[in-house]
Amino acid sequence: MTSPAFFEDFVVGSSYEFGEYHVSREEILQFAAMYDPQPFHLSDEEGKKTLFGGLCASGWHTCSMAMRMIVDNMPKENTGTLGSPGIDELRWIKPVLPGDILRMKTTILDKIESRSRPGMGSIFMLNEMFNRKDELVMSNKPIVMCRKRN
Amino acid sequence: MTSPAFFEDFVVGSSYEFGEYHVSREEILQFAAMYDPQPFHLSDEEGKKTLFGGLCASGWHTCSMAMRMIVDNMPKENTGTLGSPGIDELRWIKPVLPGDILRMKTTILDKIESRSRPGMGSIFMLNEMFNRKDELVMSNKPIVMCRKRN
Numbered sequence: 001m002t003s004p005a006f007f008e009d010f011v012v013g014s015s016y017e018f019g020e021y022h023v024s025r026e027e028i029l030q031f032a033a034m035y036d037p038q039p040f041h042l043s044d045e046e047g048k049k050t051l052f053g054g055l056c057a058s059g060w061h062t063c064s065m066a067m068r069m070i071v072d073n074m075p076k077e078n079t080g081t082l083g084s085p086g087i088d089e090l091r092w093i094k095p096v097l098p099g100d101i102l103r104m105k106t107t108i109l110d111k112i113e114s115r116s117r118p119g120m121g122s123i124f125m126l127n128e129m130f131n132r133k134d135e136l137v138m139s140n141k142p143i144v145m146c147r148k149r150n
Numbered sequence: 151m152t153s154p155a156f157f158e159d160f161v162v163g164s165s166y167e168f169g170e171y172h173v174s175r176e177e178i179l180q181f182a183a184m185y186d187p188q189p190f191h192l193s194d195e196e197g198k199k200t201l202f203g204g205l206c207a208s209g210w211h212t213c214s215m216a217m218r219m220i221v222d223n224m225p226k227e228n229t230g231t232l233g234s235p236g237i238d239e240l241r242w243i244k245p246v247l248p249g250d251i252l253r254m255k256t257t258i259l260d261k262i263e264s265r266s267r268p269g270m271g272s273i274f275m276l277n278e279m280f281n282r283k284d285e286l287v288m289s290n291k292p293i294v295m296c297r298k299r300n
Contacts, residue, residue: 034218035215035218036217036218036221037218038221038231050232051232051233052233060210061214064185064186064211064214067186068184068185068186071186074188083190083201083202084242085242085243086239088240089236089238090236090240092234092235092236
């Protein structure tokens with residue numbers, strides 16, 4: 001399901017699933033070389049020496065892949081989304097590996113109208129990322145600022 | 151100061167500053183095109199219509215730039231760092247803009263020896279990222295797994 005467009009459209013307690021992200025070895029290595037050049041993100045050999053058991057994606061790469069699925073699932077013409085002031089309880093639960101296919105589930109936990117800016121409010125979400133074996137690999141709780149319909 | 155290498159070396163209450171990251175317009179656009187193609191991360195025009203006031207870096211890009219500074223500040227030969235299970239209270243406080251020069255400050259909040267794995271423990275940190283005007287632009291609280299010296 002495409003994510004809701006405006007503050008009024010987010011239903012607390014509802015959830016929606018979306019996305020399909022194919023994780024390649026090349027992309028893991030490319031991201032790591034640029035932003036997180038730790039040995040276990042750059043080489044199988046070094047990954048095998050760690051708790052991860054092999055080459056795995058940077059946690060920030062994992063979050064970035066989640067974001068890409070989230071943006072691709074936003075309504076194309078009209079979205080009230082205004083960005084995020086932050087994220088709570090980001091957890092990297094299982095390593096993201098070359099060849100993984102990832103998908104997302106978003107649950108709307110709460111929403112609050114802004115007192116200072118009457119045209120907008122905050123949406124509190126739970127984002128969960130799963131791999132092909134339906135294992136939860138990452139979760140986080142973003143706060144998203146969102147415009148009202150009018 | 152280079153970050154400590156092993157569990158024993160982290161001193162609760164201590165802090166250290168490091169890093170210098172030059173943020174280019176090209177890199178903001180490149181990251182956004184790949185992972186966060188929202189209008190305010192892709193165009194000045196669209197950024198001006200938002201609370202950010204202009205083109206700004208994706209929050210995940212900001213975190214990734216912080217990670218690069220963190221990795222570059224790790225001891226080169228010996229590091230006990232084993233990755234992170236997660237992050238609490240990630241906050242994007244001010245937009246990161248083209249031309250910004252960013253730096254980091256890490257404070258050691260707490261550390262706890264592992265009960266199940268006697269050779270390691272968890273370090274609780276506060277990471278803060280500042281721009282050239284010494285404005286706090288991002289903060290988060292990572293949990294980092296770390297090996298003991300022997």
